[in-house]
Amino acid sequence: MGAKSDTPEARRAVRPSHALLVIPLGLIILIMIADVFTGRSSQLGPLLIVAPAVTASFAGPRLTGLMGALAVAGQVLSAFAEGSGLTAGLEIQVIGLAVVSGFLVALRAVRDLRERQLAHTRSIAAAAQEVLIRPLPRRAGPLRIATDYIAAELDARVGGDLFAAVRADRVTRVIIGDVRGKGLPVIKDTSLLLGAFHGSAYRNLSLPHMAIHLGNAMYWNWANAADDDPEADESFVTVLLLDFPDNVGRVETISCGHPPPLLLHEGKISALDARSPGLPLGITVPSVDQYVVDTFSFVAGDVLLLYTDGVVEAASPNGTFYPLPKRMAAWDGTGGPERLVRHVHEDLLSHARGPLGDDAALIAIQRLADRTE
Known part of the structure; x- marks a missing residue:
C-alpha cells in the first residue's frame, strides 16, 4: 500500500493564515474608496489586482480566487459609484483583472501541489531514516x-x-x-x-x-x-x-x-x-x-x-x-x-x-x- 500524500504534515504545509486576509480585504476597500473620491480623472480600479496577488502569497487557490472575484466586483461597484457606469474601458479592465486573477489561482494551485509533494517526500525520508538508522x-x-x-x-x-x-x-x-x-x-x-x-x-x-x-x-x-x-x-x-x-x-x-x-x-x-x-x-x-x-x-x-x-x-x-x-x-x-x-x-x-x-x-x-x- 502506498503512503498517503494527504498527511497532516502536507495539510499544515498549505494551511493559510486566515488572519492575513485582512490585508487584501483592506486593500480592496482602500482602493475602491480612493477610486470613487478621485473620480473619472484617475483610474485606480486596475490596482485591485494587488489583492489576489497578495492573497496568493499565503493562501490557497480557493481564497485567491475569492479575493480575485471580490476585486472584480469592487472595480464594477467603484465605476457605478462614481457614475461612469458600464463602459467599454471598464469591460476591458474587468476582463483583464479576471484573467490575471485566474493565472494567480492556477499558479497557487501548482505551488500547493508541489508543497504537498514535498511534504510527502519528507515523510517518506523520515520513514526511511527510522528504518535505516x-x-x-x-x-x-x-x-x-x-x-x-x-x-x-x-x-x-x-x-x-x-x-x-x-x-x-x-x-x-x-x-x-x-x-x-x-x-x-x-x-x-x-x-x-x-x-x-x-x-x-x-x-x-x-x-x-x-x-x-x-x-x-x-x-x-x-x-x-x-x-x-x-x-x-x-x-x-x-x-x-x-x-x-x-x-x-x-x-x-x-x-x-x-x-x-x-x-x-x-x-x-x-x-x-x-x-x-x-x-x-x-x-x-x-x-x-x-x-x-x-x-x-x-x-x-x-x-x-x-x-x-x-x-x-x-x-x-x-x-x-x-x-x-x-x-x-x-x-x-x-x-x-x-x-x-x-x-x-x-x-x-x-x-x-x-x-x-x-x-x-x-x-x-x-x-x-x-x-x-
Whole structure:
C-alpha cells in the first residue's frame, strides 16, 4: 500500500493564515474608496489586482480566487459609484483583472501541489531514516544513551553518518561511522554496513573479527561496483566499534580511522586515542592484524561522547574549527547524556552560525551505578 500524500504534515504545509486576509480585504476597500473620491480623472480600479496577488502569497487557490472575484466586483461597484457606469474601458479592465486573477489561482494551485509533494517526500525520508538508522535505546544494561543527528543540508534526513547498538551476552556493542560521499549511493552503502553490523552482532564475534566482517562487506561491495560506479574505488567508511560489558567498568574499542571518543571522568576530559588505529573500512581486504583492541576504564558516573568528523570540522565564519573538548568541558554535568547532546548541538550551531559543511552525529553514553537490565 502506498503512503498517503494527504498527511497532516502536507495539510499544515498549505494551511493559510486566515488572519492575513485582512490585508487584501483592506486593500480592496482602500482602493475602491480612493477610486470613487478621485473620480473619472484617475483610474485606480486596475490596482485591485494587488489583492489576489497578495492573497496568493499565503493562501490557497480557493481564497485567491475569492479575493480575485471580490476585486472584480469592487472595480464594477467603484465605476457605478462614481457614475461612469458600464463602459467599454471598464469591460476591458474587468476582463483583464479576471484573467490575471485566474493565472494567480492556477499558479497557487501548482505551488500547493508541489508543497504537498514535498511534504510527502519528507515523510517518506523520515520513514526511511527510522528504518535505516534505528534510534538507539535510551537504556542498554547499565548504560544511559542519548543521540543526535544534524544534517548539513536543510530538510535532509539521511546522510553518510551512521550509528547503531545491539545487546548480546550481557554486552552492549555500539558502532558509529561516516561513509564517504553524498546522495543515494551513500544511503545504499550505509544500509549495507548497518545490515552487516546487525546481522553479525549476535554471532558473538570478537571486535577484531567484527571489524573484518564489516570491512569485507564494504570492500567487496565497492569492488564489485567498480565498473558501474567510477567513485567506488575511492569509497571508504571510518568506523569506531565499542563493547561495553555489563559487569566490568571498562570499554573496549577498535578505531578504523574514526575520531577518538571523549571521556568525561571526575570533571576531566580526555581523548581515548587508539594505540594503533586501523585503516578505514573498504580501502583494502581486511586482516586480523590490522585491528587492535584498546581497553579503557569506564566506571559508574563516567560519560563517553562519540561523534563524527562533521562535529570537529565545523568551521565558524572566520574559519576556526569547533573545539569539542573545550566546549564539552563547559557542560555543567547536569541532565545526563541527553543534556550533554543538547548542549553540544546548540553550541555547535552557534559556532557555525549557519548550515554545517558536513553531517554530524553525536552519541553520549553514561555508565550508571545500577547494573540491572
